[in-house]
Amino acid sequence: MLPGMQDADLLDKVVLVRVDHNVVKKGVIHDYYRVDATLGTLFSIVERGGRPILMTHVGRPRNKTDGTIVVDEHTSVQPVVDYLERKLHTKFVVPAVRKNEHGIPALDTSINLLLKDLHSRKIGGIYLPNTRWFTGEESKGEEKDDFARQLAGLADIFVNDAFGSWQAHVSTVGITKHLPSYAGYLMQEEIKGISAIINPQRPFLAVVAGSKFDTKVQTLTAIHKRVDHLVLGGVVYNAYVCAKYNVRMKGVSDSDVEAARDLVKQDEALEASKIVPLRYVVESSLPNGQRENGETSTHHVTGCCCKSDYNYVVDVAPESFEHPEIQEVFSNAKTIFVNAVMGFMPSFYEGTQALDLAIHRNKTAVKMYGGGDTLQELKNLTPGLYMEAIASTGYYFFTGGGTVLKAIESGDPFDLPPVKALLEHTDRIFE
Known part of the structure; x- marks a missing residue:
C-alpha cells in the first residue's frame, strides 16, 4: 500500500518536499497551474505543524556531452519562489551555493542558519536551488549517494509530490533510502x-x-x-x-x-x-x-x-x-x-x-x-x-503528460520509479 502523507506525524518536523515546479523558461513562469496544484500539500504540512523545504528541477542545465552544468538565471527557481511569496504571503529563502563548471558539488553549510530560522518560524520555508544544478542529482555512484545523504540530513521526513518527475534521480528516488517517505496529496490524486x-x-x-x-x-x-x-x-x-x-x-x-x-x-x-x-x-x-x-x-x-x-x-x-x-x-x-x-x-x-x-x-x-x-x-x-x-x-x-504516457506504456502507475521507491522503503516509516 502506498504510504500517504496523511499518515505521517508532521508536528515540529522538517519536511523535505519534492515538487514538480519545472515551469520556468528563460526566467519566466509559463504554467502557474502546476505550482498551484501542489498548494494543498504545502498547506497541510504547515497546518499540521511541519516546516517545509521544497525542491524541484528546472529545465536541462547539464550538457550531456561533457557533463558540465550551467548555473544561471534561466533555470533558477527564483521566479517560483517569488510567485509563492506573493501567493502565500510568506517568506521562502533560497540558500547560497558555491558552484563550478560541474554545477554545485555540495550544499553549503550556511544552510544551517536557515534551518534555525525555519525551526523558529522566522521564515515560512526553504526552497533549494534547482536540483539539476547539483552534481550528484543525475550522477552515478559516490556523488549520487553523497547528495542523497546531504538532502536527508536537512529533514525528518520526505514527501514526494512530483508526479511529473518520473526519472530515477536522487531527489525522487535516492532520498527514499534515507528518510521515512510518503506520497503527497497531488501524487495520490494523479495515480488515481x-x-x-x-x-x-x-x-x-x-x-x-x-x-x-x-x-x-x-x-x-x-x-x-x-x-x-x-x-x-x-x-x-x-x-x-x-x-x-x-x-x-x-x-x-x-x-x-x-x-x-x-x-x-x-x-x-x-x-x-x-x-x-x-x-x-x-x-x-x-x-x-x-x-x-x-x-x-x-x-x-x-x-x-x-x-x-x-x-x-x-x-x-x-x-x-x-x-x-x-x-x-x-x-x-x-x-x-x-x-x-x-x-x-x-x-x-x-x-x-x-x-x-x-x-x-x-x-x-x-x-x-x-x-x-x-x-x-x-x-x-x-x-x-x-x-x-x-x-x-x-x-x-x-x-505531467510524459509521466502519464510512461505509466500507460508500463500498464501500472506503481511501476514508475519514484512511486516504486516509496513502496520499497516503507520500512523506514516504522524505524
Whole structure:
C-alpha cells in the first residue's frame, strides 16, 4: 500500500518536499497551474505543524556531452519562489551555493542558519536551488549517494509530490533510502487519475500528437492496445498517413514513416480499425510553421482522395471534426484522454481549437488532459472552456503528460520509479 502523507506525524518536523515546479523558461513562469496544484500539500504540512523545504528541477542545465552544468538565471527557481511569496504571503529563502563548471558539488553549510530560522518560524520555508544544478542529482555512484545523504540530513521526513518527475534521480528516488517517505496529496490524486485511464469506462478515446513518431512508438503501441478509438495529430499523424497510404510529405522523415508502419500493421490486423481518420489537413508552402506570406490550402488526406505528394502539412483542418464518424466517436466516448496539440503552433491553431471544442461537447465523459503544451494551448485558445473545465468534475488535468504516457506504456502507475521507491522503503516509516 502506498504510504500517504496523511499518515505521517508532521508536528515540529522538517519536511523535505519534492515538487514538480519545472515551469520556468528563460526566467519566466509559463504554467502557474502546476505550482498551484501542489498548494494543498504545502498547506497541510504547515497546518499540521511541519516546516517545509521544497525542491524541484528546472529545465536541462547539464550538457550531456561533457557533463558540465550551467548555473544561471534561466533555470533558477527564483521566479517560483517569488510567485509563492506573493501567493502565500510568506517568506521562502533560497540558500547560497558555491558552484563550478560541474554545477554545485555540495550544499553549503550556511544552510544551517536557515534551518534555525525555519525551526523558529522566522521564515515560512526553504526552497533549494534547482536540483539539476547539483552534481550528484543525475550522477552515478559516490556523488549520487553523497547528495542523497546531504538532502536527508536537512529533514525528518520526505514527501514526494512530483508526479511529473518520473526519472530515477536522487531527489525522487535516492532520498527514499534515507528518510521515512510518503506520497503527497497531488501524487495520490494523479495515480488515481492514471488508474482511470488504465482501467477506463468504455468506449475509451485517446488523442495523441507529437513532433516525432519514432520517439513515441512504444507509447502509441501500448495506447492502441488499450483504447477503443485513437485519434492522432501533428507529425505523428502525418507519419501515419504517409505509412498507410504510401504518400510523401515534406518535413516527415523516413525514420518516422518507418516507425509508423508498425502501428499501421497493428491496426490493420484488427477486425475493425481503432485509428479514426481525420480527413482534411492544412498544407503550407513554407516550413517551420510560418504563415505570413505563405500559401495554405486544405486537402483530403485519406483513401482514394490522397495526393501522392504533399507540401508541409501543418495542421488538421477544423472541418475534420465535423464529419459524422468523428462526431459519433467523440460523442459516444465515456473516457477521453488528450495529449495533443494538432498543429504547428502558434500560427496554425485551428485544428487544436476544434479538437477541444469537440471534446467539450461531450457532457458525460471523463475528460483527462495531460502535457504542458496540451494544457497551455487549451488555456490560450479556449480560455472560457478552460476556466469552466477547472471547476468541473468532468475534467481532470494531469501535471505531467510524459509521466502519464510512461505509466500507460508500463500498464501500472506503481511501476514508475519514484512511486516504486516509496513502496520499497516503507520500512523506514516504522524505524
